[in-house]
Amino acid sequence: MIEFEGVTKRYPDGTVAVEDLSLKVETGRITVFVGPSGCGKTTALRMINRMIQPTSGRILIDGDDVTSRPDADLRRGIGYVIQGAGLFPHRTVLDNVATVPVLQGVSRREARASARELLERVGLSANLGDRYPSQLSGGQQQRVGVARALAADPPVLLMDEPFSAVDPVVRDDLQQELLRLQGDLGKTIVLVTHDIDEAIRLGDKVAVFAQGARLAQYAAPADLLAVPADDFVSSLVGRDRGFRGLGFADGAEIALKPVGHTVDGLTLELDADGRPVGWRGPDGLLPTEGTFSDGANLRTITDLVILSPAGAAVRVDEHGRADGLVLVEDLAGRVRTQQRERLAALTQDQVEEAEAG
Amino acid sequence: MSEIWNYLETNGSSVLTALVQHIWLALLPVAIAFVLALPLGALVHRYLPVRHVALTTGSVVYTVPSLALLLLLPGVLGTSVLDPTNVVIALTLYSLALLVRTTADGLDAVDTTVLQAATAMGYRPLRRWFTVQLPLAMPVVLTGLRVATVANVSMVSVAALIGIGGLGQLFTRGFQLGFYLPPIVIGLVLSVALAVVADVLIVAVQRGITPWARAGGR
Ligand SMILES: Nc1ncnc2c1ncn2[C@@H]1O[C@H](COP(=O)(O)OP(=O)(O)OP(=O)(O)O)[C@@H](O)[C@H]1O
Ligand SMILES: [Mg+2]
Numbered sequence: 001m002i003e004f005e006g007v008t009k010r011y012p013d014g015t016v017a018v019e020d021l022s023l024k025v026e027t028g029r030i031t032v033f034v035g036p037s038g039c040g041k042t043t044a045l046r047m048i049n050r051m052i053q054p055t056s057g058r059i060l061i062d063g064d065d066v067t068s069r070p071d072a073d074l075r076r077g078i079g080y081v082i083q084g085a086g087l088f089p090h091r092t093v094l095d096n097v098a099t100v101p102v103l104q105g106v107s108r109r110e111a112r113a114s115a116r117e118l119l120e121r122v123g124l125s126a127n128l129g130d131r132y133p134s135q136l137s138g139g140q141q142q143r144v145g146v147a148r149a150l151a152a153d154p155p156v157l158l159m160d161e162p163f164s165a166v167d168p169v170v171r172d173d174l175q176q177e178l179l180r181l182q183g184d185l186g187k188t189i190v191l192v193t194h195d196i197d198e199a200i201r202l203g204d205k206v207a208v209f210a211q212g213a214r215l216a217q218y219a220a221p222a223d224l225l226a227v228p229a230d231d232f233v234s235s236l237v238g239r240d241r242g243f244r245g246l247g248f249a250d251g252a253e254i255a256l257k258p259v260g261h262t263v264d265g266l267t268l269e270l271d272a273d274g275r276p277v278g279w280r281g282p283d284g285l286l287p288t289e290g291t292f293s294d295g296a297n298l299r300t301i302t303d304l305v306i307l308s309p310a311g312a313a314v315r316v317d318e319h320g321r322a323d324g325l326v327l328v329e330d331l332a333g334r335v336r337t338q339q340r341e342r343l344a345a346l347t348q349d350q351v352e353e354a355e356a357g
Numbered sequence: 358m359s360e361i362w363n364y365l366e367t368n369g370s371s372v373l374t375a376l377v378q379h380i381w382l383a384l385l386p387v388a389i390a391f392v393l394a395l396p397l398g399a400l401v402h403r404y405l406p407v408r409h410v411a412l413t414t415g416s417v418v419y420t421v422p423s424l425a426l427l428l429l430l431p432g433v434l435g436t437s438v439l440d441p442t443n444v445v446i447a448l449t450l451y452s453l454a455l456l457v458r459t460t461a462d463g464l465d466a467v468d469t470t471v472l473q474a475a476t477a478m479g480y481r482p483l484r485r486w487f488t489v490q491l492p493l494a495m496p497v498v499l500t501g502l503r504v505a506t507v508a509n510v511s512m513v514s515v516a517a518l519i520g521i522g523g524l525g526q527l528f529t530r531g532f533q534l535g536f537y538l539p540p541i542v543i544g545l546v547l548s549v550a551l552a553v554v555a556d557v558l559i560v561a562v563q564r565g566i567t568p569w570a571r572a573g574g575r
Pocket of ligand 1: 011012013015016017036037038039040041042043044194
């Protein structure tokens, strides 16, 4: 766990970049700092590995003050992905990745060998290893940046706008890749971005900062969408937050109608194996526009309901056989309960926090 | 042509001595200046007030004519006019003026993101300086070194005017003998050749130690 305790950073010219920040970053999770440019995200991040010294307050990693160790040792134990990759132009890709292990005294040979494996892990072919950074695309450089930060297998990973310099398609790939890696590695990741969609996609928890690193809200992405703390957060989160929030809601608890149910004069037609073929009605066969299976979220189901000519989404089992229908009224019921439960849970949290504090 | 060969045959050893002396007088100051320019360039790069003083001083040094400096130094240092030390010191000053500037320029040109990345990886300052900052400044620093070397090779010839060795002696000999061409031609060819060889060597070293600077070409 990383704890900020009343941390303030005032630069020599008087700019207050971070003011009295208190926040706990959970172990093994992705925590995202999001906010407009200049609000102090980078400053907050860099105080964790002491690239910037706080003016007051302290930061603890697993209970130890970050000032209790020499800076260089502390930093070798914390992965850092800098904005724009910041690779060493005079070293090959392999030597870039091997940087921290070599600093820690691992032999160059050994460090290179594990660097080669790591390249594949972040989705790069190992034969890019002998190139110089200037011979890579922007997306490849970002991946090398991530590999370099992971090379010494640090428990904590700090990432400052790691994907901001690449185009949307590559960014999408890299985000997916990060989630996959995190699924394997379970690092404590603090990621800075100014892109709220990235924050919502990647974060287990999202800290929304306003100017001066004032913490406007610190919550799970679903809660951020459902119940923004104030106008600032709600304008940052943007439009369609209700619909986007459904992406975090499990569709399992929704009431199902049997497959034979007739909806508005339409009946689901199945093939010999029980797989859906289409909706049979007076005008002939209409398409189902897709199906969902166990584990789908409410956003997927809602989308199917909207697209279905019958206003009903078809659920299938693992063999693709239809085993239930979600009707628009059942969906509406679930969505309603969902929002009430969330509000109740948040109020409960606040009560508990007030009692604890 | 045959006159040149004749001259070489009879005066070969003195020509060789002049050449060797020329090499020493030209290259020793570059070497000294290079070693001094690294820390000085670093200071200039780092501290704004130092930059101002250093770069102004450098420009002033560069505007002093070399002959004037060579005649002035013995008075200041208390050395004899014919002492080669004067040449070494004068040329070191010129080289230093140039190299401090290019070293600082080279260091300025290093991407700060890369340096911050190095700090974030856990480099201590000294190691970062020698293994990241300096190598990245090298392309610009070595370009300065080339200019300084070639300039020195030609400036050593001036030293002959006040009677100090080097290939310039061959020119003065030619003039003393009533514009007798062979020594003049030999001196000219050798000093041009020396400049070219030095330049080629530095470029070779540059390519050898900064292969990354030519990679990618973006
Ligand atoms: N070295 C410095 N000296 C003075 N002010 C600084 C310094 N570094 C940052 N600041 C100021 O502190 C504030 C926060 O900067 P910071 O870099 O933390 O913002 P950020 O949220 O990361 O912004 P961005 O999204 O643009 O990267 C800004 O107003 C910035 O101008
Ligand atoms: Mg920033």
